[in-house]
Amino acid sequence: MAYRELEKLHRMHDGYIRAFDLNGHPLLLVQDDGVPRLLINRCPHMDARMDRGQVANGHIRCPVHGIAFSLSSGMAEGPMAHCLKQLETLPLVYQGSGVGVEL
Template sequence: MAYRALEKIINLYDGYCRPFQVDGRPLLLIQDGNRPYLLLNRCPHMDARMDNASLDAGNIRCPVHGIQFNLESGVAVGPLASCLKQLQKLPLVYEGGTVGVDL
């Protein structure tokens, strides 16, 4: 595994949302409620990119279909929850004032 820095921790803020491409994988680093999350940059519903998604009280809303997902659990919110796959989250790694990923 190799560490890849994505962002300086000091640059993160609530509402931060930035896409990255690491080893051919589309990733999305976001922060909501003073907590950063690293997601695969795709909606589990139909693979829509999530980098234009809106964040609201611990949820992320797909900009294409409007489906909300809980950031903590990855589970869809609402009547479709049992029909949809979860968001794919990746563990964040902190190193030397940066946040990144081991892939």
């Protein structure tokens, strides 16, 4: 496996959101409450891109239908949450002053 740096840690802040396309895989790096997370850049509801969503209070909100997903569990919240799949996440790898992913 090969490490691919996505961002320098000093550039990240709460509300940070940035999309990547690595080998045809749409990824989304976000940070909230001091915790960086790596998501698949796709809403499990209707495959909308999440990079135009809002990140705050431990959630990311889909820009298309407004569905809020917990960043810690990936689960949707709200009245229809039980009908939806959860967000897909990937483990982050920290190397030196950067954060990235193993490909």
